[in-house]
Amino acid sequence: MKVKDYKQELVARIMTLKERKKAAILAHNYQIPGIQDIADVLGDSLGLAKISKTLSSSHIVFCGVKFMAETVKILSPHKRVFLPVVDAGCPLADMIQAEELIELKRNHPEAWVVTYVNTSAEVKSLSDVCCTSANAINVVKNIPVKKVIFIPDKNLGWWVAKNVPHKELVIWNGFCYVHEQFTLNDLRQAKKVYPDAEALVHPECRREILEEVDYVLSTSGMLKRAKASSAQRFIIGTEEGLLYRLKNENPQKEFYSLGNARMCINMKKTGLDELYSCLEKEAYEVELQEQIIEKARVALERMVEYV
Numbered sequence: 001m002k003v004k005d006y007k008q009e010l011v012a013r014i015m016t017l018k019e020r021k022k023a024a025i026l027a028h029n030y031q032i033p034g035i036q037d038i039a040d041v042l043g044d045s046l047g048l049a050k051i052s053k054t055l056s057s058s059h060i061v062f063c064g065v066k067f068m069a070e071t072v073k074i075l076s077p078h079k080r081v082f083l084p085v086v087d088a089g090c091p092l093a094d095m096i097q098a099e100e101l102i103e104l105k106r107n108h109p110e111a112w113v114v115t116y117v118n119t120s121a122e123v124k125s126l127s128d129v130c131c132t133s134a135n136a137i138n139v140v141k142n143i144p145v146k147k148v149i150f151i152p153d154k155n156l157g158w159w160v161a162k163n164v165p166h167k168e169l170v171i172w173n174g175f176c177y178v179h180e181q182f183t184l185n186d187l188r189q190a191k192k193v194y195p196d197a198e199a200l201v202h203p204e205c206r207r208e209i210l211e212e213v214d215y216v217l218s219t220s221g222m223l224k225r226a227k228a229s230s231a232q233r234f235i236i237g238t239e240e241g242l243l244y245r246l247k248n249e250n251p252q253k254e255f256y257s258l259g260n261a262r263m264c265i266n267m268k269k270t271g272l273d274e275l276y277s278c279l280e281k282e283a284y285e286v287e288l289q290e291q292i293i294e295k296a297r298v299a300l301e302r303m304v305e306y307v
């Protein structure tokens with residue numbers, strides 16, 4: 001069988017199984033094109049978790065990484081949530097463990113813990129409030145304390161500290177290995193090649209890039225900016241999967257990766273075969289203790305109060 005025929009047949013089988021199980025397929029913006037094309041909803045981690053609450057389906061297949069599927073489960077605890085690849089984790093989220101956060105809180109008892117969504121459910125459950133890359137500045141600005149423990153991304157933490165100078169931040173030393181690979185030289189070279197282009201980068205990029213770039217934006221922010229801007233060309237500093245969606249949604253515009261395209265291995269672990277198997281075998285289901293769900297949900301919901 002030709003690869004194209006195999007793929008078409010597999011997509012048809014996925015759709016049949018999805019209908020039979022009344023499942024919804026959610027996919028993160030960094031997923032491979034084949035998954036993006038088949039998803040019911042595409043988005044960033046928190047956007048997808050919020051949308052999952054409104055879906056009539058109680059069977060959610062989340063194509064992304066573990067902390068994202070956990071966030072869906074936290075906000076929709078009565079739904080069954082599945083992650084097609086059990087070891088699709090996030091190295092950034094793994095850079096802080098619950099015990100380390102407990103120690104940090106002990107050392108700074110007057111501080112509030114502001115936790116980026118890229119963390120485990122357990123770490124969220126020990127936090128005062130969560131944030132996303134889009135709202136981190138506002139959350140830190142608006143919470144009623146001066147001292148803040150910001151975890152786990154040091155570049156996002158630095159960006160927040162720069163924009164909220166009247167707060168005192170204790171920043172954890174985590175980073176996303178994908179965004180860390182972009183360099184200032186990449187930005188300068190790209191600007192030389194495409195001088196008319198707007199450069200949009202994610203705040204997980206290195207701080208020297210954040211200082212020099214045109215716009216620091218979340219993935220959703222990049223999607224909005226690309227549509228609204230009158231620029232025809234864009235230099236994009238984030239995981240390469242987003243370029244597929246940017247090109248699809250703006251076919252008349254041009255998008256270039258900042259330097260070499262950078263790929264998140266864990267985001268690319270989910271293919272159509274894994275998605276089919278997940279639907280067929282109902283594996284791997286996300287299971288969290290009720291107590292963790294309850295506490296993590298409070299931290300996530302509190303975020304809305306401070307944006």
Ligand code: SF4
Binds near residue numbers: 265
């Ligand atoms: S791109 Fe970075 S932050 Fe996102 S899942 Fe991959 S390692 Fe984690």
